[in-house]
Amino acid sequence: MQLAKATQASSPDVAPPRQASRGRRFRTFAEPYAYLSPTIVVMAVMMAMPVVLVFGYSLFNNVVTTKHPKFVGLDNYVRLLTDPIFQTAAANTMVFTITSVVLHLLIGLGFAMMLNSVLLPRGVIAAYRMIYILPWVMTAAIVSILWQLMLNPNGVINFILQTVGLIDHKIEWLSSTNLALGSLTFINVWAGYPFFMISILAGLQGIPSDLYEAARVDGAGPLRRLWNITLPQLKPILLSMAMLDFIWNIQQFSLVWLTTGGGPINATETIGTYTYKLAFSKYEFSMSATSGVILFVASMVIALFYVRHQKGGE
Amino acid sequence: MALSLKARNRARATLLTIGLTLGAVYAGGPAVWMLSNSLKPNGEVFDYPPRLIPETFTIEAYTRIFTSPDKLRFFLNSYVVALSVVALTLMVGILAGYALSRYNFPGKRALSSVIISIQAVPPITLLIPYFGLVVTLQLYDTYLALILTYMVATIPYSILMMTGYFNTLPRELDEAVKVDGGGSFRALWQVLVPVSVPGIIAVGTYTFMVAWNEYLFALTLTKNRDMRTVPVGIQLLMGEHSFEWSEMMAMSVLGCLPVLILFLFFQRQFIGGMADGAVKS
Numbered sequence: 028m029q030l031a032k033a034t035q036a037s038s039p040d041v042a043p044p045r046q047a048s049r050g051r052r053f054r055t056f057a058e059p060y061a062y063l064s065p066t067i068v069v070m071a072v073m074m075a076m077p078v079v080l081v082f083g084y085s086l087f088n089n090v091v092t093t094k095h096p097k098f099v100g101l102d103n104y105v106r107l108l109t110d111p112i113f114q115t116a117a118a119n120t121m122v123f124t125i126t127s128v129v130l131h132l133l134i135g136l137g138f139a140m141m142l143n144s145v146l147l148p149r150g151v152i153a154a155y156r157m158i159y160i161l162p163w164v165m166t167a168a169i170v171s172i173l174w175q176l177m178l179n180p181n182g183v184i185n186f187i188l189q190t191v192g193l194i195d196h197k198i199e200w201l202s203s204t205n206l207a208l209g210s211l212t213f214i215n216v217w218a219g220y221p222f223f224m225i226s227i228l229a230g231l232q233g234i235p236s237d238l239y240e241a242a243r244v245d246g247a248g249p250l251r252r253l254w255n256i257t258l259p260q261l262k263p264i265l266l267s268m269a270m271l272d273f274i275w276n277i278q279q280f281s282l283v284w285l286t287t288g289g290g291p292i293n294a295t296e297t298i299g300t301y302t303y304k305l306a307f308s309k310y311e312f313s314m315s316a317t318s319g320v321i322l323f324v325a326s327m328v329i330a331l332f333y334v335r336h337q338k339g340g341e
Numbered sequence: 342m343a344l345s346l347k348a349r350n351r352a353r354a355t356l357l358t359i360g361l362t363l364g365a366v367y368a369g370g371p372a373v374w375m376l377s378n379s380l381k382p383n384g385e386v387f388d389y390p391p392r393l394i395p396e397t398f399t400i401e402a403y404t405r406i407f408t409s410p411d412k413l414r415f416f417l418n419s420y421v422v423a424l425s426v427v428a429l430t431l432m433v434g435i436l437a438g439y440a441l442s443r444y445n446f447p448g449k450r451a452l453s454s455v456i457i458s459i460q461a462v463p464p465i466t467l468l469i470p471y472f473g474l475v476v477t478l479q480l481y482d483t484y485l486a487l488i489l490t491y492m493v494a495t496i497p498y499s500i501l502m503m504t505g506y507f508n509t510l511p512r513e514l515d516e517a518v519k520v521d522g523g524g525s526f527r528a529l530w531q532v533l534v535p536v537s538v539p540g541i542i543a544v545g546t547y548t549f550m551v552a553w554n555e556y557l558f559a560l561t562l563t564k565n566r567d568m569r570t571v572p573v574g575i576q577l578l579m580g581e582h583s584f585e586w587s588e589m590m591a592m593s594v595l596g597c598l599p600v601l602i603l604f605l606f607f608q609r610q611f612i613g614g615m616a617d618g619a620v621k622s
Contacts, residue, residue, distance in 0.1 A: 056446070058440075058444065059449075060446065062440035063437050063440045063441075065433045065436060066433055066434075066436075066437040066496060069433065069492060069496060070493065073474075073489055073490070073492075074459060076470070077474060078462065078466070078467070078470075080474075081466055081467065084470065091469070091473065138368075141357060141360055141361050141364065144357055146350060146353055146354040146357055147357060147361075155361050155365060157605075158365045158368055159365070159369075160368075160608075161368055161371075161372045162372075164597050164601045164604055165372075165593075165596075166554035166572050166596065166597075166600075167556055168554075168556055168572035168575045168576050169375075169572075169593040171576075172575060172576075172579055172589050172590075172593060173371055173374070173375050173590075176386070176586060177374060179387070182387075182391075186390060217367070217368075221368075274461045277463075278464065281557055285556070285576060299463075303465060306469050307561070315469055316469050316470075319466035320466065322466055323462065323463055326463050327458065327461060329461065331458070334454055337457065
């Protein structure tokens with residue numbers, strides 16, 4: 028309807044465009060910048076300035092708390108990178124992130140493929156899809172409280188595992204130094220897979236079905252079809268998702284902070300919680316800025332690949 | 342042959358149902374447990390063996406929340422902040438998306454690359470300078486501090502989405518208005534925006550979710566209890582009465598509800614938009 032009106036209006040009976048005046052030319056030149064100006068102002072003040080500032084802070088001995096901070100060059104970086112707690116945090120972050128990304132991808136792919144099946148009625152599939160998305164509507168604060176309740180030594184998880192005979196005593200999932208990081212990662216996997224699942228589901232629906240028909244005619248079994256059609260077709264989506272997820276997870280703060288606070292004894296310390304503690308419990312603002320910059324650089328390196336990948340896909 | 346195929350499909354469907362159900366227990370079990378415990382009296386939460394169906398069914402936890410101005414305030418704050426962010430982000434995002442979709446101008450490619458990479462900036466990196474900035478601007482402990490912060494997080498995605506969406510609409514649509522002598526702003530507002538409602542809904546839903554769920558900045562940029570949002574509020578209560586599990590679970594149920602409802606209504610637009618945004622932007 029809108030379209031019909033528009034094409035009608037652009038019929039040739041309108042006056043031919045006159046030579047654009049200088050003022051008009053300037054206007055067309057300036058117009059896109061005018062539309063972008065709110066974005067540019069917000070981003071310059073709230074994003075570019077803080078980024079520049081945080082780089083600056085990381086080069087001084089102490090900001091905010093002292094009146095006359097002294098320029099110390101890269102000293103903070105040396106101090107940070109040789110701090111054993113930072114090293115622990117970095118190692119934990121890598122374990123947490125890589126495990127999360129891999130499992131998000133596997134669970135997302137598995138669930139998406141089940142939900143993409145035509146063997147069951149649409150309504151049934153739709154109901155399952157709603158259930159599968161549930162973790163996603165929960166904020167980190169809620170995810171954290173809920174899992175603390177369930178992973179409590181007297182909670183329902185221990186009860187279930189004991190009932191089926193997998194464990195013989197109550198386990199302290201979140202307060203044992205050996206298990207806390209694993210438990211936290213498990214929670215993060217649960218909370219984060221729906222994003223993969225949804226994107227993969229959209230990707231699966233975009234694969235032309237005659238590819239599968241042809242493969243079937245050639246006698247390819249389900250595994251071969253997965254390996255030779257589904258995965259190659261999904262590759263751009265899987266790669267984008269994995270990179271985004273990697274960036275999000277190395278930065279993860281809220282869930283870790285709310286669930287274990289980095290403890291017990293640094294067992295779940297990640298770069299996010301470490302950076303936060305430096306600032307808001309030790310008041311070492313420069314060191315915190317330094318840690319923040321390292322996280323920033325790491326994220327930007329991956330983002331660079333991500334942007335390239337996106338451009339390549341065009 | 343036909344029969345065996347039918348039998349095979351039935352076997353497959355059964356296997357699939359088993360798989361889907363196991364998955365549903367993993368995915369939805371915790372949510373059911375949350376609901377179940379919000380309907381128990383507090384003393385029953387750690388009963389052994391645990392009961393999925395409460396022995397004494399009660400909505401007491403909910404009535405306590407609804408009769409406490411203190412707790413309702415968390416919800417009010419979250420709504421004020423989230424809805425403001427949605428309105429402002431949409432405005433900014435629509436304008437920028439229009440520019441990126443319809444104009445060619447120097448710096449366009451660089452600008453879109455910057456917008457994509459901004460999404461990767463770790464929030465925690467910005468925390469310290471940001472804290473200083475908000476204090477300097479005298480916005481500490483105000484709605485505006487949170488609103489502006491969340492806009493920084495939601496604008497890039499909204500721009501990418503709106504640009505993508507406008508790109509799918511034929512240029513003739515808005516150019517007709519300009520040929521008739523209308524300005525580009527009129528073309529955007531009267532022609533493009535009305536046909537972009539599904540895209541706008543997708544962006545709005547996403548923006549609401551981000552603003553409703555944010556924790557780090559809500560924690561550090563507000564101080565007084567009556568400025569706290571739902572995620573911080575829940576944690577505050579947790580610290581103060583960690584024994585009130587049924588009430589915590591009721592708060593959590595209520596905290597999920599707005600996002601869940603939005604999602605139920607707009608899931609089609611949202612999922613489509615999400616996938617487009619993540620993959621093709």
